[in-house]
Structure formats: structure tokens, C-alpha cells
Amino acid sequence: MRPYLAILKDSFREAIASRVLLVLLIVTTLVLLAIVPISLTEKHRSQFQMGDFPNPPALVAAIRRQTQAEGPSPGKQIIKLASFGRGRPGDDDDAPRGEQILARGSSQPLLLVAYLQTVLDKPEFYEPAAWEGLELSEETASLTKTDAADLSAEEIRRRNRLLLEAAYPQLISSDTAREVYLGYATYQVSFPLPVSKDGALAWTLDFFTDYVLGVFGIMIAILVTASSIPRTYEAGAVDLLLSKPLSRSGVFLTNFVGGCAFILLITSYLIIGMWLIGGLRHGYWNQRFLLCIPLLLFLFAIYYSVSALIGVIWKNAIVSIFVTVAFWCFCFLMWMVKSGVETTIMDPQRLIRLVAVDDTLLATNQGFGFGANRQTKIWGEDTQTWRPVLAPSSAPAGRGGFTISTASAPVFDPHKKRLLIIDMAGDVIATADDETTTNRCLFVGDESGDWNRTMWAYVPDDVMNVFVTHDGRYILVGATGIYEVSSTREVAKQAKQIDAKEGVNDLNRPISNSFSAIGPDNWSPYGAVSMNSHTAALAVLRGQNLTIYELDQDGHYNQQSSTELEADNAQLIAFGDSAIGISFGDGHVAVHDAKTLKLRETYQPFEENRVVQLKAAPDGRWLAAVFEHRRLWLYDGSNNTASEPDVENQGDVSAIAFTSQGGLAVATNFDHVKQYDPESLATLRLFHPSLETGPRIYWYLVRPIYSIFPKPGELGDVVTYLVTEKRTSSDAAQGSQPVVKQLNIWQPLLSNVAFLSVVLALACLYVHRKDF
Secondary structure, eight states: OHHHHHHHHHHHHHHHHTTHHHHHHHHHHHHHHHHTTEEEEEEEOOSOOGGGOSOHHHHHHHHHHHHHSSSOOHHHHHHHHOOOSOOOTTSOTTSOHHHHHHHHHTTOHHHHHHHHHGGGGOGGGOOGGGGTTOOOOHHHHHHHHSOGGGSOHHHHHHHHHHHHHHHSTTTSOOOOSEEEEEEETTEEOSSOBSSOHHHHHHHHHHHIIIIIIIIIIHHHHHHHHTTHHHHHTSTTHHHHHHTSSOOHHHHHHHHHHHHHHHHHHHHHHHHHHHHHHHHHHHOOOOGGGGGHHHHHHHHHHHHHHHHHHHHHHHOOHHHHHHHHHHHHHHHHHHHHHHHHHIIIIIGGGOEEEEEEETTEEEEEEOOSGGGBTOOEEEEETTTTEEEEESOOSSOOBOGGGOBBOOOOOOEEETTTTEEEEEEEEEEEEEOTTSSOEEEEEEEEEEGGGTTOOEEEEEEOTTEEEEEEOTTSOEEEEESSOEEEEOSOSGGGGGOTTOOGGGTOOGGGSOBSSOEEEOSOTTOOOOSEEEEOTTTOOEEEEETTEEEEEEEOTTSOEEEEEEEEOSOSOEEEEEEOSSEEEEEETTSOEEEEETTTOOEEEEEOTTTTOOEEEEEEOTTSSEEEEEETTSOEEEEETTTTEEEOOOOTTTTOOOEEEEOTTSOEEEEETTTEEEEEOTTTOOEEEEEOOOOOHHHHHIIIIIHHHHHHSOOGGGHHHHHHHHHHOOSEEEEGGGOSSOEEEEOOOHHHHHHHHHHHHHHHHHHHHHHHHOOO
16 A cells, blocks of 8 residues: 555655646635625615516506506606607607507516616605505605605615505515625626525536536646656656556556545635635535535546546647547537537427317427417327417517517317417507507417417406306406406497408407406406316415405306415415415415315425426316426325326426316427326326427437436536535526426436546556556
């Protein structure tokens, strides 16, 4: 053992003598000193972001309604004071600029965010008469009592935001978090970061470790250590070593460990320094971050094993560096090809919504960012493919020719055998009462028309949910009330929007007065809603409140019962015959009795992973949920039990739907669907489309090659897990609803361990058989 320890000591003596160690320590110290001035300042939230408006059309409708009512109101203050650029061709030149923006705000949430943002800076925004009768929080009341001249710019923005939250509850998310501003020394950026302080620190450590150290740091380490192995096997030096009773493989592995130990010293100094800066400077003590030390050492060992093997064979440091860099480039290229094919070809085809349509399925694909090029498709049994249906004749176009989806989830009417969908109509018209306007329309499509959409009736601007009752009625639920769509088009003869100059038959145009309010007088904006398929009763979530509305003999909805939930972050709801499922932002699911509303059980099957889809079976027995990391969860109401069913590709589930026959359709593998019996999990039917050229290349070429080679780049998932303590990550580029992926932790570790073992074994075999 002593000779091998002597070899390790010699490697360190050589590093010290050549001053390589000293230079690296100085550079590392300078990096740490450069990090120290970074600051993260927390302030109360005073600006708007995309996620603050859960239902933009409903918010626009509420503002419009206030502007058209008598007396002062928050809506009139917004129109009066907000400003945002110049108009565009097609805007109503006679309408105020604010109303022009609102006319487009329903379909362009980013525009609405920017428009309302301009209100926050106005000191004169608060007018007591406009907020008369509204309940203001203690903080809001305190700020409004202070003269605007005595408030700072930040306090004015804070006050105005709180006033808007009070004016439009449920439509503007309540301010529960704090904004974080990034700074360096005395400079501070003017816009907040979209994460919390701890989240920003975790992201910074993750980014620095994964990309800066994981790429540039490792390459520098390879440059520094590349000459160690070749120099050991130069003529003269190797003769002296091998003249002693030492194992050739032992000598090689000792040299390899010596290089790793040298990098371990530098890595430990840097990581511990960053950890101390995060704790002492920002109060962020994340002990798991220290586990990045062995992880980075492991990543270095993978590339260093290639450098060492080449160094033994060619005994040339330059060749070792060149081959190692080429290996890194090849691994990166393979990752780029796989990611590129998935991003541009496979992921846009991923099914994110399923709807049962008699004996077949309707599906909606993911599309690109913000729903661009999103399509609704129906399964064709004869062609074994997903065929696009309900395609709009025109849609808002984005850059690059993409079309932006503004449609609601499609609904199937089993009575008239047609599909329903709510989407932008393209023009703004006045409704029958001449007091409100709308540009949203109910479209229908049936098999006789090849499932092409036809405009049926204009609906209120704030409506986002359409339901079909057990007796065939169309119910619309919006922020301002509950409506029913007329079942006949006779009222079209009295429609006021017919343009005689176009010479269009009025019976072929959508009608504006084809809906009537059937909701309760005390209706208020809501967070989520679900309908019982047998009774047409509605379950509505509002903050921490669950309310049930039922139809009376006159066909109007009235409040039947209500209860307070155990938490105020309820997000999704599913209304079955015996149970009501409610998902919360912290990942837990509560099951309430459908009749008494009493809490039956609370489940949290996947830590803090949130539910993205929650469905109830038509027979009322089952509740099914898809979590954001694409795992399926099932609740059996007959015996009050829950489980994680053993379905194919569990962990890649993107959509679910219960069929009218009681089956459970599960979408996995991008665009594949398998229908199960929920009780036995027996396969009932397959919906596997024929592979086109792009998917065929992915499944039979790109994916197999990528699986064979090592994946050092995927160790970034392990870094993310160590730093954030989360097994999922979100891709915000996919739009307002980020796509969350399960972090692959063990697979890259095992793959890279296997690669490292094979390379070192080959090197040992070479030095054992080589006659030096």
C-alpha cells in the first residue's frame, strides 16, 4: 500500500511545484469574491405577472361591466388612468384606448398584464367612492388613509395592487408571496424575479453547479490533469515504476485517483465557499448542496477516464484533451438531437386532454409554447390515426406562422352526438341587452359535417366552462353567472347583429341573444367548477369554500349547501355521485361526501406534486387524478380506498378520461392511449397510431443510440434534486401551465457508473498487456 500512497503524494508535490494548485486556489478565491456582492432583496408584491390572472376573459368582462354601470367604480378608474402604447389597425377609433385594449385582452393575456401594470404607478388611482362597499384588508385600508403624496412609489404600487385584488376577488390572485429583486453591489434591477428568495438561491446554485462548474469547470480540470497519466508512462518513468513489485493496474488506478483527489480539493473549496456565502450572506443553509462535491467529482471522473485511457495509449496530453473534448461534444450533440426531436416533433404531439365520444376518443395535443398549434383530434379506427377536428377557420397568429389556441376544453353531447367548444369569434358584437359586448362563441361540430366547427351562438365574454346535462341542456358557467344556451335558433330572427350589407342568411350566423341567465343572484367569481353528470348539480370552489348549486323546478340554479375547506389553496374539483374530489396546491387530495359535504379522507400520494387533471367516473364510483410528474392516482368510492395503479408507462401519464362504458382511458408515450377496466386494470382497448417518419426516427434511431451511450449531461437532474429537494422540474416555455417532468435521478447515475467502469477496465487491461 505504501508505494501507491507514495505515487499519490508525488502527484500533489508535482502540482505544488508547478504552482498549478496555487493558481487554481487563487482563481477559485476570486470567483467566490465575485459572488459575494450579489444581493436578493425581498419586497411586497407590487407588479403583475401572467399567473396573477387565472381567467382573463372573466376579468375583462368584470371591468367592462363596471364601466357600463352608473356611478364611480374600479373599472372606470382603470379605463380613465391606464395607458399602453398606440392603437393598431382594426381598433375602433371612436372607442377609448383603454376599451380597445380590453377588447383584445381576453385573447391576449400578456397585453392585459401590461395594460393593468400601468395603473399601479398612478397616485390618483384610488378614489374612495369607487371602492365604496368593498371590503378592504387592514393593510389596504392603512395605505388608502395615507395621502398619496406621503407614499413612496413602491407603496403606491402596493396600494393599487391591493385595491385591484379587492375589486376583483378570484379574478386577480391574492398577494401571498413577496417579490425578489436581484442586485449586485449598489445596483438593483427594476423588475422582480418570478420566484421566491429561496427559490432564486436554489436556482442560482443549481445553474452555477450544473452549467458553469459542470461544463467550464470540468473542462478546465481536464486541461490541468491531462498530462498526469501520459507523463507517468513516458519512457524512463514507467520503467522505474514497473521495475518495482507493483501491479500495473494498481499504478494506473492510483494515478487516476490522484488526479481525482486533486480536483476534489479544489471542488470542495469552491462548493463549501458557495455554501457559506449562501448561508452567511442570505441565510440560505442548504446542507444538501454539499452533496454536489462528490457528484461533481463523479462527473469529472467520467471525462477523466476517457482522458486517462487515451493518455495510456498515445502518451500525449494534447491528444488526450482533444479526444476528451470530442467525447464531450459527441455526448452534447446526442443530447441536443434527442431534445430537439422531442421538442419539435414528439412533445407537441403529446396528448394533454381526452374526451370520450361514444365508442371513440377525442384528444387535444400539447402543441408548442402557450398552446401554439394546439389541435383537437379524433381517433379514426379505420386509419389508426388521430385526425384533426374542430379546426378554426382563422385563429390569432403568432410569429413564425404559429396559431395561438384560445379555445376551451371540448365537450361531447351524447344526446345530439356533437362536440361543443368555446372560442374567440373574431369580432366583437353587442348582446341582446345592448349593455355588454362579447367576442366569444359556442361552436358545434358533428360527424355528418366531418366534425368541422360551426358557429352556433355568442356567449358571455367571461364564460370558460360549458356542460351538457343529463337531459341535453347546455349550461355555461362564467365569472358573472350561470347561463343556458337556447335549444332553438328561432330567436335568430330578432338578433341585432345581422349585417344586411354582407347579404348573409341570418340563420347561418351565430346569435347573440341565445342564452339566458339561470344562476343565483348572489353569484360571484369562482376558482373551479364541476357538474354531476346525473343530476346536473354544480360544485363550485371559491377560495376555502365549497358550494353546491342545484336546479329547481323552474330550471334555475340555487345554492343547496356549502362548507368550509381545510385549506384555501384548492385548485381542481371533480363531482361524482357519491364523492367530490378536490385537489390543493400543496399536492394533497381531499375526498368529501357528495351529499353531506363532510370530509371522508385526505391523501397526499406524491409529496408536493400538484394535480393537473382530476376526473370523476360517470357511475360515480371512481375518482382519477394525474399529477404534474405524470403519475396516475385512483380512488375507489365503493370501499373508500386509494392506490397508484400499475398501468403501463406509469410516470408518463399525460391525460385521462372515463368512458361512458366505465373504462378509464390513459394517455402515455406522447400520443398512445390504452383503455383499462378501473377495477381489474385489464386492457380493454388500444389507441396506438401508426408511426410517421418523425416518430419512427425517434423510436428506432435517436432513442436507441442515446440509450447506449453515457449521459453525463443528465447528471444535472441529480444536481437539481440535491439543491431543490424536488423530484420534478417545470418547463415554463410551454405556456401558462408549465410542463412538469419527473427528474431522472438513478438512471443517469447507473448509466455513467457502467461507462466509467468499462473505460477503466479497458485501460487496466491495456496497461496489463502492453509491453512498455
